[in-house]
Amino acid sequence: MSEQTPGTQEREVDVVVIGGGSTGENVADRAHRGGLGEVVVVEDELVGGECSYWACMPSKALLRPTAALAAARRVPGAAAAATGEVDVQAVLERRTSFTSDWDDSSQVEWVEGAGLELLRGRARLDGERRVVVTGADGGTTALVARQAVVVAVGSTPKAPPVDGLDGVRYWTSREATSSRSVPPRLLVLGAGVVGSELATAYRRLGSDVTLVAGSAVLSAFEPRAGELVADALREEGVEVVTGPRASSVERDGDEGEVRLTLDDGRVLVGDELLVATGRGPQTGDLGLETVGLEPGQALDIDAAGQVRGVDGRWLYAAGDVTGLAPLTHMGKYAARAVGDVVAARARGEADGEPAPWSKHATTALHRAVTQVVFTDPEVASVGLTAQQARDAGLDVRVVELDIAVAGSSLQADGYTGWACMVVDESRSVVVGVTFVGQDVAELCQSAAVVVAGEVPLDRLWHAVPPYPTISEVWLRLLEAYGL
Incomplete structure (x- = not known):
């Protein structure tokens, strides 16, 4: 049923992109570059989205200064100059x-300079090809898309089932990355990427940090990676609690201390509580029911980014909202794919199938996802873990070793690092790589080329790593494999 009310403006445009974060921006830009003139981006918060204001950029900005100081302290000659406090x-x-x-003026300028239209307001689907946008003043605009509607609204934090949590004030990643001060005591519930990174940042900025990790730190990664990060956090002075789960929480007023009770009876006390127990697609109030989909669920897409279960080939999705590879860079990659497909179909190309190049999107979004965790040590991973590869039925061989090469010894005294290579023996290709250590983030792209490109191991041997760099670990991995 239409949401149109008296005073609603109705317009027909080529493409409506719901969500003005990095994914939405890239969808819109590619569709416009592909020849679609009227592309409207709808955003109800800050243009640029979560990554720019509350996630990637501010969190890494909190981490980088203390990481640089720690790195200097590991190098004799520089260490003497790095004796002060942050x-x-x-x-x-x-x-x-x-x-x-937290001002999006420059991002708005980019959108307008790219030839796109920005419409501020809350967008909801209202049947086939129709999006109703409610502005801050209560006015509504109905947009009808000639070619496509693309959903790129991202994700939202998920709260765990802890008694009392819904009645107390707590931090999500937004409050943690935008805080104007450092709390004396910080409790962190959840030790995935967000919890581990922000525990690192706030401990080094002066907080007494307790990290309630559940089963393990970074449990979605190779087990050894999580163990090394947990060891480093403990060495920094973080109390890492594994095993017990949070059962209840209470707070003295809005600003009083927080008491987190674990299921073993222990009570943890802090000044702030950061809940970092995962995120889910932000589809609860999107109007999915008007097109036959269930609200609150991830949008299931095909290789072209088209949403399954909706007839007419007009509804697409990209980024966190799909539940696939919920990372900024992967969302931007998917966005480019979707934007190109929408434009190609509008031109009458690729009528029955995705644009030819997008056949590789399945590999990128399912089997060659890249990720870096900016703890200290860093964790860089591409593709499948050993367990994921086994679960996929692959004939797996795992090669793992400590990173101990000339490049790592030059990088830092007492360098601690680890590398793991997961090989599909039936094809003699690498399907997963994990590096742990200081400055391994820059090894991630080489691993991405190896995994996404399905480079045969005998060919990889001829990609000679420069000396003396940490990338020499590739040579050690191949030698350990037996090449």
Whole structure:
């Protein structure tokens, strides 16, 4: 049923993109570059989205200064100059500079400069090809898409079933990355990427941090990666609690101390509680029921990014909202694919199938996902873990070793690192790689080329790593494999 009310403006446009984060921006840009003139981006918060203001950029800005200081302290000659304490206020100010103090003017300028239209407001689907946008003043605009509607609304934090949690004030990643001060005591519930990174950041900025990790730190990664990060956190002074689960929470008023009770009876006390127990697709109030889909669920897409279960080949999705590879860079990749497909279909190309190049999107989004965890040590991973490869029925051989090459010894005294290569023996190709260690983030792209490109191991041997760099670990992995 239409949501149109008296005073609603109705317009027909080529493409409506719901969500003005990095994924939505890239969908819109590619569709417009592909020849579609009227592309409207709808956003009800800050243009640029979660990554720009509350996730990737501010969190890494909080982490980088103390990581640089720690790295200097590991190198004799530089260590003597790195004896002072971190300037917390300067760190917070630099973080704020990366968010433009939560002002999206520059992002709006980019959208308009790219030839796109920005419409501020809350968007909901209202039947086939129709999107109703409600502005801050209560006015509504109905957009009807000639070619496509693309959903790129991202994800939202999920709260665990802990008694009392819904009645207390707590931090999500948004509050943690935008805080103007450092709490004396911080409780972190959840030790995935967000929990581990922010536990690292706030401990180094001066908080007494307790990390309630559940089963393990970074449990979605290779077990050894999580163990090394947990060891490093403990060495930093973080109390890492594994095993017991949170059972209840209470707080003295809005600003009083937080008491988190575990199921073993232990009570943890802090000044702030960060809940970092995962995220889910932000589809609860999107109007999915008007097109026959269930609200609150991830949008199931095909290789072209088209949403399954909706007739007419007009509804697409990209990024976190699909539940696939919920990472900024992967969302932007998927966005480019979707934008190109929408434009190609509008031109009458690729009528029955996705655009020819997009056949590789399945590999990128399912089997060659890249990710870096900016703890210290860093964790860089591409593709499948050993267990995931076994679960997929692959004939798996795992090669793992400590990173101990000339490049790592030059990088830091006492360098601690680990590498793991997962090989599909039936095809003699690498299907997963994990690196753990200082500065291994820059090894991620080489691993991505190896995994996504399905480079045969005998060919990989001839990709000679430069000396002396940490990338020499590739040579050690191949030698350990037996090449």
